[in-house]
Amino acid sequence: MAQQEKDDASGQQAGRSLTMSRAMVEAIAHEMRADDEVFYMGEDVADYGGIFDSTEGLLEEFGRDRIMDVPISETAYLGAAVGAAQEGMRPIAELMFVDFFGVAMDQIYNQMAKNTYMSGGSVNVPMVLTAAVGGTYNDAAQHSQTLYGTFAHLPGMKVVVPSTAYDAKGLMHNAIRDDDPVVYMFHKRLMGIGWLPAPDGPKTGVPEDDYTIPFGSADVKREGADVTVVTLGLHVHRALEAAADLADDGIDIEVVDLRTLVPLDTDTIRDSVAKTGHLVVVDEDYRSYGVTGEIIASVAEAGLDDLEAVERVALPDVPIPYARPMEDEVVPGTEDIAAAVRAARGDE
Amino acid sequence: MVAVNELQEMYENMVTARQYEERLQEEYMAGKQPAFDISAGPIPGELHLAAGHEAAGAGVCQHLRDDDTVTAPHRPHHIAIAKGVDLKRMTAEIFGRESGLSGGKGGHMHLFDPDVNFACSGIIAEGCPPAVGAGLAAKKRNTDSVAVAFLGEGAIDQGAFLESLNLASVQNLPVVFVVEDNDWAISMPKERVTDVENGAQRADGFGLQGMRVDADDAVAVSEAAREAVGRARDGNGPTLLEVQVHRRMGHFMGDPESYRPDEDKDAAEQRDSIERLESDLQAHGVDDETIDDLRSRAHDRVEEAIEWAKDQPEPESEDAYEDVFVNPPSGVTDNEPSTADTGGDD
Ligand SMILES: Cc1ncc(C[n+]2csc(CCOP(=O)(O)OP(=O)(O)O)c2C)c(N)n1
Ligand SMILES: [Mg+2]
Numbered sequence: 306m307a308q309q310e311k312d313d314a315s316g317q318q319a320g321r322s323l324t325m326s327r328a329m330v331e332a333i334a335h336e337m338r339a340d341d342e343v344f345y346m347g348e349d350v351a352d353y354g355g356i357f358d359s360t361e362g363l364l365e366e367f368g369r370d371r372i373m374d375v376p377i378s379e380t381a382y383l384g385a386a387v388g389a390a391q392e393g394m395r396p397i398a399e400l401m402f403v404d405f406f407g408v409a410m411d412q413i414y415n416q417m418a419k420n421t422y423m424s425g426g427s428v429n430v431p432m433v434l435t436a437a438v439g440g441t442y443n444d445a446a447q448h449s450q451t452l453y454g455t456f457a458h459l460p461g462m463k464v465v466v467p468s469t470a471y472d473a474k475g476l477m478h479n480a481i482r483d484d485d486p487v488v489y490m491f492h493k494r495l496m497g498i499g500w501l502p503a504p505d506g507p508k509t510g511v512p513e514d515d516y517t518i519p520f521g522s523a524d525v526k527r528e529g530a531d532v533t534v535v536t537l538g539l540h541v542h543r544a545l546e547a548a549a550d551l552a553d554d555g556i557d558i559e560v561v562d563l564r565t566l567v568p569l570d571t572d573t574i575r576d577s578v579a580k581t582g583h584l585v586v587v588d589e590d591y592r593s594y595g596v597t598g599e600i601i602a603s604v605a606e607a608g609l610d611d612l613e614a615v616e617r618v619a620l621p622d623v624p625i626p627y628a629r630p631m632e633d634e635v636v637p638g639t640e641d642i643a644a645a646v647r648a649a650r651g652d653e
Numbered sequence: 654m655v656a657v658n659e660l661q662e663m664y665e666n667m668v669t670a671r672q673y674e675e676r677l678q679e680e681y682m683a684g685k686q687p688a689f690d691i692s693a694g695p696i697p698g699e700l701h702l703a704a705g706h707e708a709a710g711a712g713v714c715q716h717l718r719d720d721d722t723v724t725a726p727h728r729p730h731h732i733a734i735a736k737g738v739d740l741k742r743m744t745a746e747i748f749g750r751e752s753g754l755s756g757g758k759g760g761h762m763h764l765f766d767p768d769v770n771f772a773c774s775g776i777i778a779e780g781c782p783p784a785v786g787a788g789l790a791a792k793k794r795n796t797d798s799v800a801v802a803f804l805g806e807g808a809i810d811q812g813a814f815l816e817s818l819n820l821a822s823v824q825n826l827p828v829v830f831v832v833e834d835n836d837w838a839i840s841m842p843k844e845r846v847t848d849v850e851n852g853a854q855r856a857d858g859f860g861l862q863g864m865r866v867d868a869d870d871a872v873a874v875s876e877a878a879r880e881a882v883g884r885a886r887d888g889n890g891p892t893l894l895e896v897q898v899h900r901r902m903g904h905f906m907g908d909p910e911s912y913r914p915d916e917d918k919d920a921a922e923q924r925d926s927i928e929r930l931e932s933d934l935q936a937h938g939v940d941d942e943t944i945d946d947l948r949s950r951a952h953d954r955v956e957e958a959i960e961w962a963k964d965q966p967e968p969e970s971e972d973a974y975e976d977v978f979v980n981p982p983s984g985v986t987d988n989e990p991s992t993a994d995t996g997g998d999d
Contacts, residue, residue: 349840349841351840352840352912353839356839375846376807376810377777377807377811377846378810378811380812404776405776405777407776408776408778408779441692442691442692443691443697443760444698444699444760445698445758445759445760445763446758446759447762447775499688499689500691501690501691502690621973623977627755627757627759627760627763628749628750628756628967628968629697629749630969630970631758631968631970632973633970634973635973
């Protein structure tokens with residue numbers, strides 16, 4: 306189904322390609338035009354346009370009442386988004402770096418994520434929490450994390466991680482229209498920011514019109530017969546690079562881009578593993594108690610008959626170091642992915 | 654009154670900080686030309702320079718001893734220099750070298766020098782609670798050490814700061830909160846994020862002393878800090894001291910500052926506290942030769958630190974796995990990714 310969608314709407318047919326940030330902003334602008342109740346709050350989202358270009362150009366069109374610079378008071382403004390959402394508005398609130406969630410976590414996981422359940426479904430919280438994630442540019446331990454697993458672990462939030470412009474736009478439309486809280490995590494390295502060059506992949510064709518990508522539909526970004534590589538965000542592109550290298554050696558990998566962690570599309574993962582028999586999970590979050598373990602468990606639960614070998618590639622359980630040789634060591638690279646694929650195949 | 658030797662000491666600190674950052678800027682930009690790529694060059698990652706803030710660091714730290722604690726925010730160099738952080742090892746840290754303060758694990762926003770009780774956090778206002786804790790330890794142990802938390806004016810809307818004011822006040826702790834008011838929090842001018850122009854008024858709500866130094870004036874900062882640090886040392890409780898400074902550069906290197914009116918930047922540059930202190934020195938009869946000597950001592954120290962740092966080896970990639978704990982739980986966790994051991998390209 307995911308494949309189908311791509312053929313219909315994406316890429317070349319669209320006739321223009323956008324960076325991931327442009328695609329994301331286009332969806333926000335569209336929703337803001339369509340619905341006066343959508344507004345955006347964050348630090349440096351007005352004149353600056355978002356440190357990572359997440360709101361570039363929106364102030365000019367929508368003004369300060371709807372593109373709101375707010376004090377460095379994450380608890381107050383994320384919580385205010387929760388309250389406004391419960392009033393029926395559709396706020397989008399931004400954490401400049403996901404790493405800053407710590408100062409406001411109660412509003413996120415005890416209020417935003419639980420109020421629907423605690424109210425027996427009588428209250429809902431239709432907000433989007435956007436957050437920049439990821440490392441690879443030596444910003445050290447407090448500004449480089451993805452924390453995918455942390456958000457996905459706590460019940461009550463949908464968790465979205467786009468890897469391309471096409472996906473970013475469709476997922477953002479869906480996020481704003483969704484009646485539940487959605488955490489939309491955009492990888493800094495993919496946004497197409499001038500000072501933080503993106504790899505080739507994330508800039509894709511993007512239709513002018515609005516379209517949605519349903520949550521819980523993983524996307525097979527590359528079909529292959531030998532090994533299934535399940536990943537998300539920046540590492541979709543690293544896996545595709547590894548695929549090209551491995552193809553030279555006759556190893557044909559399938560790359561599954563999760564696109565959403567909550568809900569998780571276990572069917573696409575299991576179908577792929579049923580075909581290849583080999584599973585490698587690649588994650589830019591910490592190794593233990595996280596995304597890699599969860600994906601592997603979800604395959605194991607479906608029965609181990611199909612599964613011949615499993616490998617995982619993730620950040621080791623250390624904070625992210627500053628200096629280049631050490632950051633390169635801990636953030637999974639293309640070669641780490643290729644090595645894991647070979648290991649899964651038992652190649653020595 | 655601030656004595657002449659104290660003026661000279663502040664001046665040397667401030668000039669060192671300014672020259673240091675000018676050199677860091679050069680080194681940082683090397684490798685980021687013609688296209689600015691934040692992860693390229695000898696100093697990768699974010700770099701927040703404090704040019705324009707020097708009076709705050711020098712004026713406050715002048716009253717501190719090595720056993721007094723300082724916590725600094727994301728813009729720490731001038732404070733570190735004034736606190737007496739080892740300049741060579743700090744520079745090596747910023748260059749990501751093995752002999753850096755943290756062996757390259759911290760970088761410029763996370764400088765730690767326990768020898769002089771200096772620490773940083775890159776998370777806004779999160780240095781405040783640990784400073785309160787250092788004050789608490791001093792009080793419990795009956796020492797006369799004090800703790801100082803530095804933060805920006807943008808940070809005083811943060812819970813960690815406001816809660817810390819209250820805790821320090823109700824426990825009567827030897828803590829000074831120093832707010833460096835440079836009018837901006839990245840692109841957000843102060844009036845956009847608070848209705849209270851004088852940040853020191855936050856103190857009133859928590860029953861501690863509030864003071865504000867309204868001009869970029871190292872002498873006035875030193876006088877106010879003498880009072881605040883003295884109050885803490887004498888067991889008479891915490892102070893919130895706000896100091897007017899200015900931002901001569903972008904928020905971080907690479908910031909286009911398109912949000913900032915030219916007049917604001919020009920006006921800020923006119924307020925140079927280093928020039929002002931130089932006139933103060935001259936008014937106290939310090940001759941040009943002495944001033945030149947101070948400047949060239951600063952220059953030599955900066956050059957020496959940078960040259961030394963650049964000569965240091967980079968850390969080994971495997972060093973990344975060390976220091977999570979001082980007492981690693983052997984046999985419990987294996988941090989090394991299994992594929993690094995079992996995989997490989999062979
Ligand atoms: C909790 C948290 N929120 C946001 C940020 C991002 N951030 C880094 S510096 C900064 C502005 C700080 O302004 P101010 O406190 O005035 O210090 P200045 O940079 O002006 O020295 C912001 C918002 C952060 N590091 N931590
Ligand atoms: Mg400021």
